[in-house]
Amino acid sequence: MTEPDSPHRPPIDENDARFIIVEATPAMLWLGDEQGNCVYLNREQREFWGVRPDLGDFSWDRTLHPDDAARLWSVQANAMQRHIPFETEARYRRADGVWRILHTSARPRSSADGTFLGMVGQNRDVTEQRAAEEKLKRTAEQLNLALDAAQGVGTWQWNASDGLLQGDRRFGETFGIDPDQVAKGIPFKRVLRSILRADRDAFARQMKSAMAQGGVYRSEFRVDSGGTPRWLLATGSCELGPDGRPAQFAGVVLDISEHKAREARLDLLARELAHRIKNIFAVLGGMARLSARDAPESGEAFESFQGRLAAMAAAYAQIIPTDEQMNQAGTMLSLLDRLFAPFNGARGADVVVSGPDLPLSTKAAANLALIFHELATNAAKYGALANSGAVRLTIEQVEGAQVSFAWEEEVPARNVVAPAALGFGSRVLELASTNLRARARAIWRPEGLLWQMVVPVANLSDP
Missing domain, CATH: 3.30.450.20 (PAS domain)
Structure with a gap:
């Protein structure tokens, strides 16, 4: 576009209402003549470039970024020659020296007899919009690379x-x-x-x-x-x-096909491991029975050992369950249900368990199995389960950080006395409680044993 040597006045009456509206419009508007000379800029556009109303010696091409000039001239020249609308974008230096991207929309204007008079157009600052689009484009490219x-x-x-x-x-x-x-x-x-x-x-x-x-x-x-x-x-x-x-x-x-395939392989290995552990406990139980035959005088000791072995087997079956146990695997209540099943109903008494169900680690399951098998065995031989009484095991989570267990026996005769000496079973309780880093105590009441234990909840499940 060639700029004139002398300023051009706007080809409209400055007292015309249309002119007043154009001046007040918050958009950058301009007029160009048939030669491509800029003859009018409204107030918004003049403020962008910092020029006087009469334009003075302003030449907008001096504000155009050199790298955008050739493309802009080509688009504009084609539109002027063919008298057609055009749209383009280019960078311009604003009055404060900052480069801004302006989107130009222009269309031809003609006289009443159809004579081409030039172009009327609007410039819109799209700098922030293009920056946001570029950022979004880079983000999309990064996302596609990541995907x-x-x-x-x-x-x-x-x-x-x-x-x-x-x-x-x-x-x-x-x-x-x-x-x-x-x-x-x-x-x-x-x-x-x-x-x-x-x-x-x-x-x-x-x-x-x-x-x-x-x-x-x-x-x-x-x-x-x-x-x-x-x-x-x-x-x-x-x-x-x-x-x-x-x-x-x-x-x-x-x-997730690969993940599912790995899950299937691990499940197969787990089942094989469960089968082998079950066989190991079965072999150990058989060895205990054979040993008991060879030493009849130690029958009670072997019976106790076999009971503890069965409790350990139940604990490990809990961690690596069979198909029918899969929906209850690895939780406290399902372990206790399995442990107490042989004792419940034998003499008209049951162990009634209440409290939350919690996940268990292998170590916790093994020690809890020893503890509650020992308590149930003692109750079946000497306590509430042997005398048609009642046993309640109450589990409570205390302040979210600890779990308390209360084993309470109710013997109808109410003549329970503390044993004169602690047996091996008491040592099993002490050892298993220590393994859980728990605080435990036994209180021998006339109505039956009260055994209490408090365990940090973190010690019951895998870290």
Whole structure:
């Protein structure tokens, strides 16, 4: 664009209401003549460049960034020659010396007889917008690199406006759907068809529940990949609108087939280990029985040893459970249920357990098994279980950091006295309590034994 040597006055009446409106408009507006000379800048545009109303010797091309000049001249020259609108962007130096990006929109203006008079246009400062877009672009590129590196992680989003689910290339590949179709949006039923029929209903119920209540969604399921089914993990978050209806649902899907395969291999190893441990305890029990035959005078000692061995076997079966035990594995109440099963109902009395269920480590399970087997055995021989009484085991979590156990026996005759000397069973209780770093004590009341123990909750489960 060639600037004139003398200033140009605006080709409109300064007293015209239209001129006043244009001057007050909070947008950068300008007029150019048929030669491409700038003949008018409104107040907003003049303030951007810091020029007088009469323009003086202002030449806007001197504010243009050199690297953007050739492209801008080409676009403008083509529009001027063909008398057509044009849009372009370039960097300009503002009055304070700062470079800003202006988006220019211009269209031709003509006289009543159709003569081309030049261009009328608007400049819009889009510097912050372009910076935000560039930042967003870099973020998207980084996300795509991370997702590519993750191998098999795809992103998806469901839109309430059209009810379609959109996903990236990895999402489409994971479900075996054309990525181009997924990018445009596909019905939810199309994704549902890719899921194995056995998992389909559960997946749909979980999705509908998340869409009804909002919040985080997580589901594992299998998809038909034309061969061996693949396991996928889908997770996301559903946002509800002010009307309580789902507004947006977005998340990721991850191929976890390798993870599931490793889980299966570990499960197989665990079952084999459980089988071998069970055999070891069975062999030890058989050895104890044979030893008892050879030493009849030690029969009671061997019987006690065999009972403790059975308690240890129950504890380890708790940690590495069989199929029927799997849903109760590794918790305190399920261990106690198994330990007390042989004692309950034998003489019309049961051990009644109350309290929270807590996860157990291997060490904690083994020591608790010894403790409560010993207490139950003593009650069955001499205490409440031998005299049709009652036994209550109350478990309480104290201030969140400790767990208390109270074993209370009620003997109908109420003539219980403390033993004259502590036997091996008492030493077992002391040793097992010490292993748990617990505080324990036995109180011999006329109505029966009260045995109490307080254990740090951290000592019951794996760190």
